[in-house]
Amino acid sequence: MLLEFTVENFLSYKGKNTLSMIATKGKDKKDIQIIEVKGIEILKNAAIYGANASGKTAIIEAAVFMKEFIINSSKQTQEGENIFYYPFKLNTESIKKPSLFEIIFELNDVVYRYGFEVNSENVVSEWLFGRYTSRESLLFLRKDDNGKVEVKIGAKFKEGNRVSEFVRKNALMLSVCAQFNGEISSSILNWFSNFNMIMTGDKNGEKISWDILENLDGKYDEEQKMLIKLIQKSDFGIKEISVRESQGPDFKKFKESLNPKQKKNLENMISGQLKALENSESYKINLKNINIKTEHAIFDSEGNHVENMTFELLEESQGTKRVFELLGPIIYTLKNNGVLFIDEIQNNIHTKLLVELIKTLMCNKADSRAQFIFTTHDVNFLNYGLFRRDQYWFVEKNKYGESELTSLVDFDEHVRKDANIYKDYLRGRYGAIPYTKLGDSYGEC
Secondary structure, three states, rough: OOEEEEEEOEOOOOOOOEEOOOOOOOOOOOOHEEEEOEEEEEEEEEEEEEOOOOOOOHHHHHHHHHHHHHHHHHHHHOOOOOOOOOOOOOOOOOOHOOEEEEEEEEEOOEEEEEEEEEEOOOOOEEEEEOOOOEEEEEEEEEEEEEEEEEEEOOOOHHHOOHHHHHOOOOOOHHHHHHOOOHHHHHHHHHHHHHHEEEOOOOHHHHHHHHHHHOOHOOHHHHHHHHHHHHHHHOOOOEEEEEEEEEEEOOOHHHOOOOHHHHHHHHHHHOOHHHHHOOOOOOHHOOOEEEEEEEEEEOOOOOOOOOEEEEEEEEOOOOHHHHHHHHHHHHHHHHOOOOEEEEEEOOOOOHHHHHHHHHHHHHOOOOOOOOOEEEEEEOOEEEEEEEEOOHEEEEEOOOOOOOOEEEEHHHHHHHOOOOOOHHHHHHHHOOOOOOOOOOHHHHOOO
């Protein structure tokens, strides 16, 4: 389970900002929102609020960067190639400094703390600690001091001894150890395969829903039933849903057909995220085209159901398609006790339906370790009292363009326990709301 995620000097985050899933004191909703691991009470869900361009999405993009660099750095980047590096650019000092990423998570009854610093040319530092007892143990520590790489290996990380000399300056040691089938490093990379994100506009969620509906080898029987049941309960009028496949273009073969110059030009056009996803194992992205069919009831003039009409998913409403693309990853995460970040979860979804969707996440098995973290600006959700105070986070940009992530509990000494979070948020008590001057152009209405 995820305990903390920290980012510094990446996109709009100049200073160090930490999203914590460690619960504060209190018994509120403890039975459905908290699970205890290694004596630590961990939250299952979190909601991040903020104005447009405040940095909500950037915190998820930081998680995307960290995951994809971990999974792909040892096998994708070659000696001398630059790392896609996105420091905070509105400061003369930060633009020269490395970006930092650190994550604390629990795996197999061990609490790991792993992180690294990178710039455009190399991994500046990298570290891994494990808490097997009440104290942390060093697994490895790597530093690049002006081109001279120093690595310190802990007693419990013997797999690092045989590979440290093979680690390139632009690759992560953790990833290289996993390539050599290191026991600890491989288990950590496997954990990251269930550490996933749905970004606005991508199609990953749709592909997972498609996988579940296709139900290869019968391995998704329960998940398929759950997906169809949830679609039917969402009041879209859908009676049945099915999938058909057709093979799409083979991108790898296309690349192989290019000459070196054409290939280089193509690679330069592909963003860092897309380049990383090309070989990503997360969500098992494939090249098959999705062809989803839905069925709606047809009635006669007297209101009798006479037959069903088949539609393409493309003919369904934006809300239907949005729920469909969310359900697959949600079910996948529940099945694998994973972590799922969802950007702008409210897009094209009515508040009432969104609340029911969140309740679905909350009401999974009491011992489930699945975690869901979403960004939103649907303030109506605050009115339903579904979350604890320590599950609400706010992102605001200061006058220097820096995003700052703050938990609601940080306001506790100034806010009554029975305060109306919805009203206080709209009044600006927690920040993270837009202050515009749009009306100045046309006068008051």
